[in-house]
Amino acid sequence: MQQIFNFIFKNSNRILFLLLLGISLTLTIQSHSFHRSKIISSANFLSGGVYEKVNNINEYLNLKNQNDALALENAKLKSILFNKKDTTATKRLDSLKGVKPSDIIVSKVIHNSYNSHENYLTLNSGELQGVKSDMGVINDLGIVGIIDNTSPRYSTVVSILNTKSQINAKIKKSNHFGSLIWDGKNTGFVQLIDVPRLAAIRKGDTIVTGGQSVIFPENIGIGTIANIFTDNKTHYYTINIRLFNDMTNLGHVYIIKSKNREELINLEKKEKNE
Template sequence: MQQIIYFFIKNSYRLLFLLLLGISFALIIRSHSFHRSEYINSANSITGGVYENINSINEYLSLREKNELLAEENARLKEILFNKKDTVLDAKNLKYKDVLFYTVSKAKVIKNSYNTRQNFLTINAGTKDSIKSGMGVVNDHGIVGITEKTSKNYATIISILNIDVKINAKIKNSDHFGTLSWDGKNAGYVQLTDVPRLANIKKGDSIVTGAESKIFPENIPIGKIDKVFINKKTNYYTINVRLFNDMTALGYVYIIGNTEKEEIEALE
């Protein structure tokens, strides 16, 4: 307490000066409208900047929740898209009975390998989310892989960057199709084989999923033709396809369930 009293005594002149200075500024602001308006504007500018920064921080902290909501909305829209030939419809009037063939649910990739010859991913969705083995996995850019093993809360996915994966694919706007696989070399490219030489193809053409696939809906994007070779043994084309997806940076994905897959497989 004595130190506080000593501080005020020692700095009494300075404190008195600051007090008088503050009183004089207050009197000037109150008696002159120009100075008052300038003061208010300056105060508003400062507080506005503070509020803006606080709001930016709050928005940043809520990004995770917003991303979750967007992913859920994307899953619902993709479900509509995969089940309707005419996708121009009113989503609000869509009834569940209209969705006959494919179901779509969202998940997030929590582990991803891409530098071996047999790559896998792990997602944070499992049997409690109706995830089963053999379901197609895509994101907003194209195909990602096929579900393999599941637990209650998690599932593993065989990446398209896996030499054991074979997917039916075709040249967009064409009936010519082949088998999509990976040669285990470059994470940015896959190969489409067994395409007949009658097919009219050129560099830059899009490759999409084919109609014969029971895992993926038709016309899911895969990539663009980069190079074309002729296999001398089979006399068919082998096409190098540059992926639309960056398989080294995956976030949210969508798992596609074919509700009639088991019936088709049993019939065949």
């Protein structure tokens, strides 16, 4: 203990300098958006590299399970093809309404958090691939989240399993809209709130993206209705939705560019100013 005190007294000036330097850097970052954005970008770059290495190791250790899953999927696909009439009209992901193949960036999840209230994913695509903030992220089953921050080779995504996430969604058969949120309780379910009680809904109905947002195209799958509740205060429905996606097990994803986003945002700003 005496040696520790001697060390502190001997290096008190250096310790005080480092402490004041740390405080000054913290205040600078918090009060200047430019410095804060640079720090976030650098952190994305460093953490992205680490996550990619860890993901590569996990993939190598999990090769047997992946091969078994691929074999099972191939067997199912062959069964479908053998029992299907000959046709050239094959549906592809890039046939999303209003989205061209060139507006889709294929990426891969290299880190995925799902055990906190504010969950994020890290992708191995960034600014060099054309990724920007507020782009929608989906996979073949449905929506995954929204791009938050980017660095040259990586990007972070606000997962739909994030209590701060709010996405426009609708009931597919009736076109009644609501806001998609997450209550932070179960990774397999999200909630659709502010749905009017005049909406004709029942368990099993499909929930999709609403199309009132510039982030996601319309009719991207989300899940099916599991439970329906009535909010006694607002007298609106709160719907519990079972997700199509297993958000704890994500691989390749698709980032959707929105060419009309800036135009729509500028138009809305112009309307507000007028």
